[in-house]
Amino acid sequence: MNGTTVSRRTFGKLVGAAGAGALGAGALAAAPAASAPQTWSASGTAVAALRSFDDTMKSYMLARGISAGQLAVTYRGRLVLARGYGNNSPQLIQPTSLFRVASLSKSLTAAAIVRLAQDGRLSLGDPVGKFVDLTPPAGQSVDPRLGQVTLWRLLQHTGGWDRDATNFDPLFKDRIIARALGVPMELRHADVIRFMSGQPLLHDPGATVSYSNYGYLLAGRVVEAITGMPYETYVKQTLLAPLGITRMANGWTIARHSGEVGYQSQYTGTTVLDDSGATVAAPYGTFSMRLHDANGGWIASAVDMVRWASAFDAGSTLLNGTSLSRIWAVPQPTGVNSNGWYYGLGWAVRPVSGGTGRNTWHTGSLPGNYSLLVRTYDGMSWAALFNQRDDESGLGYGEIDPLLWQAARAVTSWPTHNFWSKYYA
Template identity: 80%
Template sequence: MDGMKVSRRTFGKLVGAAGAGTLVAATGGTPAAAATTWTATGTAVTALRSFDDTMKSFMQARGISAGQLAVTYQGRLVLARGYGNNSPETIQPTSLFRVASVSKSLTAAALVRLAQDGKLTLGDSIAKHLDLTPPPGQAVDPRLSSVTLWRLLQHTGGWDRDQTAFDPLFKDRIIAQALGVPMELHHADVIRFMNGQPLVHNPGSTVSYSNYGYLLAGRVVEAVSGLPYETYVKQKLLAPLKITRMASGWTIARHSGEVGYRSQYSGPTVLDGSGSTVPAPYGTFSMRLQDANGGWIASAVDLVRWASAFDTGSTLFNATSLGRVFAVPTVGVNANGWYYGLGWQVRPVSGGTGRNTWHTGSLPGTYSLLVRTYHGMSWAVVFNQRDDPSGLSYSEIDSALWTASRAVSSWPSHNLWSTYFA
């Protein structure tokens, strides 16, 4: 789009990606196993063997110990698999993984649903719903009142983690020292600190992926609904779809059925001021802060079930709401034609629904991808790591699964939904 601005790094490389401050390689890294023990759970489907083969080769090349895949076709759940590669635990189709920024689709949907129910309008300023008081002695950027809920969800609020090298979701120590508060931080600490920081861009003028914008969106959900963010999402969005396993993840402890996370890196904890070195997935970032931005845990079957809520005829969202989720923004249409909608990346295509939609997620110990295709397929894939000594890309799972889907000559007629959703 003429006149569109995007911050210096390619926006597409930022979506779903999140750091955790300064990390260092952990001693010993992730050792390669002398022998490979490969396990796959769930129902094997001969016609869909290309998906199993893709997951096996992808995981073994990177030493990924735990992975999961679910695939739907024309509204039917046709594949749900858990994969273990020298894993100390059995990975089931219902095992839970952190999904990182795939969580943004739930947060955006919560605001869209509140708008559908007449509780707010997406054109509301955040100032209508949130306290923008800065720390003592600091002033609020007057442009902050021009940040609307639309702009939060489309990453055009005016913050820029690229140009400032400052993503407040991963600057816990700086914020704690500035405010004189202890770690682990609360949402209110981050918001108060950021209320005293100037915006980098005029709101609505520039796309820059903002985890902080989604932190704020979660607080708007709470302010308007009167419920904790997680409770609202579970009650209004997940329960109607019979999704009961999804939850907000914890930084150290694990939920029942949740996998362990791996990384070759370690770093200082943000859970207290000790400066102790911890494994990267367990305390170099705060899952409490991440909730609306990247804090959910889910299985792959839960994610494709969630994706079905955005199909035509949805029981959760009316046509107006679905139109809002996938509406073309006034700025931010990439040269390749894709853009960020409300919690989803969107690429217009010919045929079918006329669009592919997707989101990735990335945190230390996590890589995730959720895809909805224009011709009636969807898939979700999750891994319990995002880095390893091989240096191989994890984003390549996207093209690999597209290739696997094209190798299917005849799609099965069965439907596994009732196996996983009572």
């Protein structure tokens, strides 16, 4: 494994986002599926040279019964495709419609921490306990290794928590935490932190890569402690506004923002928004969007996500060369794993052989959405967003990644137009 320990997790699970393997706070039951004829619609400007992308999205969505999808593609800095797709959708899906993006949110949180380091307001080597109160519940003690959990380790998933080994991701164990602390639901961030501060680490900090939503929850609280602002406000003002991105926001569990799509799931479960025990549709209350803000709570359009991805290009006005080198740094001592990739700061990274660059990406998944964001070594990027992650076809969702690579390779001549001005002032 080239010195890397990846905790029993394939790539798809490792960066598969906020709720992979945890369909809410408890066991979810399948809801009756409604059958309806498939009526296909597409919005945005069709581009003949890029028809392979449209065809891919259509066949992928129809096969899985996905009602809403979106795709944006850039080529060498130009926005060349921005499309919304509807499959028997009650809404017209526009290129600017908003979707939950789940763990694509991690790139924003990592960038916020790195930007604070760039501005001299913290060091990535600082322990998280310098900024966040890690006092455990009465009668419990802190694992002495918690003092070794630095900001670097939070963002590279080497803090020492392991949701695989314990089958315990605290972001999806609301009821267990509420009962242990004797507090009502909906939980607050401080509740989760207090509970987890009394739990032992499963690994020495820095020794093992294990995907941790909780680590990013903590990183969001570091942003608030340093800036004195809500996490969302800092990200909007410092990272998104300079790029002209105004639509993105932290999503809500029940209500929808203007222009936000509805979410689908065949599952139901018990609400975590209160102690009523009510059964709810899986996307609307089996997990708390408020808790997930920094690890999986953002909503965006695909156009917004590729715009955001441009902040990580060389010459970025948001992140200087030092900051970018930190984001792409190989975790030490774990290194590159046996599959040839590693987790940087908020991104999965695969060095391209021959030293010619790197491919970087992330996936996102919660009950009711699936998302993918890719940056390629040769100057392309794409974001694909969907309003469900479960289906009865048995096909799964990870196939969208190789399918979009195939669509890109099928392009024989890339267009020279640039649609950025259609979506940003």
